[in-house]
Amino acid sequence: MNGAYYERMKELLKHTSDLPPSLLISATYDGDSKVAVLKFYNPTSKTIHLWYDNTGHKPYCYSKLPKEALEDFKNRADIIGLEIEEKIDLLNDTKIKVTKIIATDPLAIGGSPSEKSIRNVIEAWEADIKYYENFLYDNNLLVGAYYEIRDSKIIPVEYEIPKFVHESLKKTLEESHPDFKEHILGWAKLLNQPLPTLHRVALDIEVFTEENRIPDATEAQQPVVAASFVSSDELHEVFILKRDVKLGENTLPKNVRIIFFDEEKEMISAIFERIINYPFLITFNGDDFDLKYLYHRALKLGFKKEQIPISLGKDVAYVRHGVHLDLYKVFMNKSIQVYAFSNKYVDHTLNGVSEALIGQKKLEFEEPLATLPLYDLAKYCYNDAQITYKLTSFNDDLLMKLLLVIARIARMPIDDAARVGVSNWIRSLFYFELRRMNALIPRKEELEERTGKVSESITKGKKYKGGLVVVPKAGVHFNVVVLDFASLYPSIIKVHNLSFETVRCIHEDCKSNLVPDTEHWVCKKRRGLASLIIGSLRDLRVKYYKPLSKNPLLTIEDRTLYNVVSQALKVILNASYGVMGAEIFPLYYLPVADATAAIGRYIISKTIKKCDELGIEVVYGDTDSLFLKNPTQNQIEEISNWADRELGIELDLDKSYRYVAFSQRKKNYLGVLPDGSVDVKGLTGKKSHIPTFIKDAFYNSVNTLSKVKSPDEFEKAREEIKRDLRQRFLALKNKEIPLKDLAFNVMTSKPPDKYVKTTPQHVRAARLLMSRGKEVKAGDIISFVKTTTPPGVKPVELAKVDEIDVSKYLDYLRGTFEQLLDALGYEFDEILGATKLEDFFWSS
């Protein structure tokens, strides 16, 4: 067994060189042997080629280093040389000489006492950049090319791009400002590369536990009792350790192979052998549990480190021969959750995510895992691996493709991209460009020094003023057209040249170029880097990828690629403004965020004014959108052309509503589209923490309202709503509603003991659960009902039907419906046909 393993590893470790970056999939640094490993994926052979960068030294770059610190460095054994290099200093608009330190240890700066005085650490491989450059500029436009590795040689594979796709890119380039052309072209060449299918296996293990407690992965005291594999080449396998429990009955599908093991050690060897057969390993929480456990358990059983294909980092588990992707971290990522999966899941557990995305749940058994019959355990374990795999494969491998594209845009290894948040993607992208242009990376203090006064926020506790929200004109409006500015903030950053080095720049004569409503000015002499990057990505998304993703002339595969690229760009563009105002972002610079929002407010106010002049009624608007009442086609065109011409930003038709109902509340409305579908925005009835009982009642009324086509049909709708509400009331009063439909589901944003200022209801319920021995972590969703017995709330599993506080639910229902009915001019109590709610409640 071990012989085969070593042979395989040796094969995998074969040196390859001169590989193009489109195949570069990951890079890791092995702390033990002090070598960097670049990993290249070959889609043809479905293997990963490892390229050991053991040249022995890495360059690092510091500047403005205090003399003493430099001396300190010189005396260190791992410093083998110093060179002087010229770099661009963007903030001061000059070039400066910096000292480049060449060290034998790539991590030489770690832990050094002078670390704080280091201005600029080039921690990424400069080689990386060269590869990308070659790739970017050696391609021609009409014929795309991607690379494959055959017999350790790189073979370019050419393929034809449809003429209209090429034309579309040409047009995008022509329409764009000259500053952006080179970047747009470069991005298109990178992002049009086909996406390889990632050959992968999903793994899930089960560990023996006395009670259903989560075993400690570092201690690894209990045996691994099961492991399952599901892969992209149809491997369906379960390993089971024979134990003294019932066998049970095999109800697994026929294609699932079950293998029994007598010895745990033997089983773990077999697990490792499976793992190294695949370039990509997929787990759900493998960083924190499965791989960590396997590693420590293997050591405990007497494996040598070299026999374990896993290496552990801080909060990360790597597989030596390939790439490990932990889906838990991917789905935890807020950007992915919101923009890629439009908030379809809220619960971050495997069960929560899979139920929402692929409609498959974890299996439930009455018995604890320890005594579960072996075949049932196999079934349980297999199901988890299957779900994990499906999360990567559903929708034509959407998730894998998305990660690949994000990795390409962020200039990051795919596994890193899968583990970090959007601010790190953008950091990596910015640093890459800075290095490529041989510029210094600005220091945090330098940016802070320059910040100056920013505008005051509306909300207490925020750092600067944000978007403008128009007070809606209350009531029902028929034929409402919604216009919105396409990618408003990225467009502003592009058009107004906003960047950390251009806002409040050092040139005297730029100080007259003021941003409205602020004290900031913008550089007139140079194009800012942020403006350049964000601007070119914006142009590509708006003019090229978004239209292509909908083009019926393209094949499904091509459209999928363009759609994924468009989605990924959306994520990055949306966040690129936000990170400028986020302290954790290394290029954090409030004036950019402040100026962006200020110009946004200026633009929307100007447009509203223009609408007034043109006699168009604006009934509502929020940040980048305007709701116009019954405008003519001509008026729409006129205002849109005006915006394009005067503001330099496209104002597009977003949608039109048959009618929109506004209460007097901002960010709260209901709009019915021509096809009868309904947009509900901000109303309490749609919020995720509301009990099903209230949500059902609410959506039923919404549905009724969606059938209304003209003003005189509202009367009928009203009667219907009235009838339905009365029925639901009776059911509530008679305690016919199941407890779980009455449960509020609220998330704890921090551990329960961290709530000190107040004790919210869900925390109160959580503490009741904890006193019963249940563990509650940050991010858990607490289900509780409102009761008449103190303290007024109870976790749903501890409550009884007759404890329910009916009047509290009534209040909530009233609150929810008031928002809806306000807009229509109904009274909630009037709907019930009683002068007062309580009258109705007690009399029927």
Place this chain on the structure above:
DNA sequence: ATCTGTGGCCACCAGC
């Protein structure tokens, strides 16, 4: 344990 931003609504808490 994790991290793009502000504006806004709602229910509830805690102190007066």
Place this chain on the structure above:
DNA sequence: GCTGGTGGCCAC
């Protein structure tokens, strides 16, 4: 009972 503050969820 009133009121400012807190926390959660949503719009953009």
